[in-house]
Amino acid sequence: MAQIIQSNTTPIDKVEVDTITVDIVENALRNARYEMDAVLFRTAMSPGIREQHDEFPLIANPEGKMVVGQFGSFIGGFLDNYSGTVEEGDVFLTSDPYSCDGAISHANDWLVLMPIYFDGRIVGWAAMFGHMTDVGGKVPGSLPTDAESIHEEGVIVPPIKLYNKGVLNDETLRLILNQVRMPQWNRSDLNAIVAACRTAGRRVAELCSRFGASTYLSVLDALLERNYRAMEQLIATTISEDPISFTDYIDDDGMGYGPYKISCTMWRENNKVVLDFKGTDSQSLGPINFYLNENMFKMFFGIYMIMVFDPQILWNDGFYPLVEVRIPERSLLKPAYPAALSCRTHALGRIFDVLGGLLGQRQPEFLNAAGFSSSPHLMYSGRNSKGEWFQLYQIGFGGIPGRPFGDGPDGHSLWPSFTNVPNEFLEAYFPLLIERYETVPDSGGAGFFRGGNGIDIAYRFLEPGEISIHDDRWFTYPWGVNGGLPGKRSTKYLIKKDGTKKTLPSKCDRVHVEKDDVLHYVTWGGGGWGDPLTRSPELVALEVKRGLVTKEGAYQNYGVVLTDDLSVDEARTEARREEIRSSRSEIGVFNFGGTLEELRARCEAETGLKPPLTPTFI
Incomplete structure (x- = not known):
């Protein structure tokens, strides 16, 4: 288990927070999460990250619970499996799925984790991973379709300190980059991910300066608790x-x-x-x-529930105790x-x-x-x-x-x-x-x-x-x-x-x-x-004109008969639909x-x- 080093060990008391403060901090964190994306897209080199946005950021509380972001909190698995110290200025890197309980799921995903300190205390985490175009291995792209072992798929980075108290571990990074086919892209993408995490760290520190660490952390607790209550209600009713x-x-x-x-x-x-x-x-x-990773699946479940039943809910890790994954x-x-x-x-x-x-x-x-x-x-x-x-x-x-x-x-x-x-x-x-x-x-x-x-x-x-x-x-x-x-x-x-x-x-x-x-x-x-027999024939005709449905597809699948100018033949359409209804099974x-x-x-x-x-x- 990781040992977290803090120069200030005075406990932070939980305080009452009003809804306006919660709203301000919540939206500031949302913006910080999107700012992480913006920094990355403007700095990375590989088209997979820069153009297609194959990356996933998050901002978490001191325990590693995601408050805003994507793909759920994997920081808890890292803290449980990493045996070294965590200090101010550290930045961690890993690409080994087996060392973090599947928080990342293949070696192409390089995960950066950064503790956020304020006034000598850890007040949260920023993390992001992105898909590297190549990490070595037996084929270009490092995704061999005939691999029988992860060791055929490229370099596997165990959890390491990429930066130790702010100092780059340059020799280790050069060793890693020597295994890949596009080292310039990997270095650029990795630097961009680190810059994105540092951006989030600065924004969290600004919130702590503005509101105080006690208020900031109490807001995070309120956001997690609000998510718990909302999901508890959704689970009970659905x-x-x-x-x-x-x-x-x-x-x-x-x-x-x-x-x-x-x-x-x-x-x-x-x-x-x-x-x-x-x-x-x-x-x-x-x-x-x-x-x-069980927590990742909990996040998948939560996103699906929220987007289907109540899209206004901000998803985070607060509801995890309500979900058991086997x-x-x-x-x-x-x-x-x-x-x-x-x-x-x-x-x-x-x-x-x-x-x-x-x-x-x-x-x-x-x-x-x-x-x-x-x-x-x-x-x-x-x-x-x-x-x-x-x-x-x-x-x-x-x-x-x-x-x-x-x-x-x-x-x-x-x-x-x-x-x-x-x-x-x-x-x-x-x-x-x-x-x-x-x-x-x-x-x-x-x-x-x-x-x-x-x-x-x-x-x-x-x-x-x-x-x-x-x-x-x-x-x-x-x-x-x-x-x-x-x-x-x-x-x-x-x-x-x-x-x-x-x-x-x-x-x-x-x-x-x-x-x-x-x-x-x-x-x-x-x-x-x-x-499909209940879809508007006029809409089907419009989609034929737009090239989304063929004339034959309209006839076979929707029972819509079109004339030469692609207008609806209403009488023949009704007859065709009745023919399909009478011949199909339940x-x-x-x-x-x-x-x-x-x-x-x-x-x-x-x-x-x-x-x-x-x-x-x-």
Whole structure:
């Protein structure tokens, strides 16, 4: 356990705080959290952080409980596992998931933690982690799809003092950077993360100077307590004592086996909710394991509850005592060291589909369909005509699910704060052209509220090199709900410069590309919500005109018949809808697009790929 050194050991008394002071401090902390982002984006070099915002900040109280931020508090796990001292001016770095109970979940995420001192006392923590484009390992990008151990995935940094009482540990940093392919990017991104944490530290110190440390810390207690009370009420009114369960899948492990099951059962015990992952498959030999930190999952649960039922609540760690998470050891979500973790993003994202399937079963009006539950990656690397190394890491976007209150957005990230890398940026800094960046019509599941469409990005490579692809939902469908249809699955295909077409697996490395080869990176759509036969025919016609739905899709999925000028033929539409109603079976809550056995039987005909082999576990 860490030993915290403070020159001022006088206890800080808790004081009464009024609502105006709470409001001022709360909004000041919100602004400080966004200022952390702004500092990072203006200082980092890698497009994954600078352009796509693949980073997650937080500001916590002295015990490490997150008050504002993202991804929940991982500081408690650090304090429990770090055996050294914590002193003013220290800045800590780690990228080892197994040393912090999965607070970061693969070696590409570099986590910086900084204690915030005021008047000789620790008054809080600032922390942030960002995804590094490369951390060494067997393939460029450090996310090998065939890894069987974390030691194949690049340099692993145990918890160290990057700064010791304000002094940079330069030799250790040079040793770490010597293991990576893009050391200038890593150094710049790391410095930017440190600068962001120091910015938060200054803002917290200013609040302590303005209000006094006692008032500031009492406000933090009030914010955490307010969150506890709000979540206690939400749990009492939305979670039943009777268990409900839901299962979803990771399609394959990158080594030919799958799908892998993620199962969760939820129920309420008194004022607490229990989420039990019993039934989840054992850990994979391949790198799709997701070392799920219990506090991180509590945060996922809290965000989902708040955004669905009461978006005005500021989420923080205050409600954690109300949630109990049970994850079986040596399962896909709690693998044993040194299991590979580099492709964990698919399980991480699929957790949100599982939560959606759980929380909406008893209240279908709040039920979301399955959405773009991943952050799929494309890596492209090689040497240009001048012999200079280039290396791209980019996150793909897809369709957000149809929801009780509207259509899912088209071509969006799983994470709301992520943004797309501008095509102009890509073409300016990498040897490629973006020949197509467009929505895929009909890829969003049909429904009263349509699922968001996936997108098709066509990359024309201008230099020979290698690509790696990380994706999922090519075998199972993003399911629809309440009569909504599933969204379309993802696909990746390479058109060689001689015109031949090759369908690529959803997870692959070391794919050689030549100049003028074109990769089509097609992402999946979100599932639909509600009966598509109840959607306004005029709205369907408008979306056909906008290229979001095809004329054939309108006819087959929505029962809408359009004339040559794309206006609605009302009589034929009513007849077509009645034809569909009379021929279809009873509408269920979920539409998975078929059983696993049915999907296996249709797989090669529908996808051009052989179905994955059923995993075997010891």
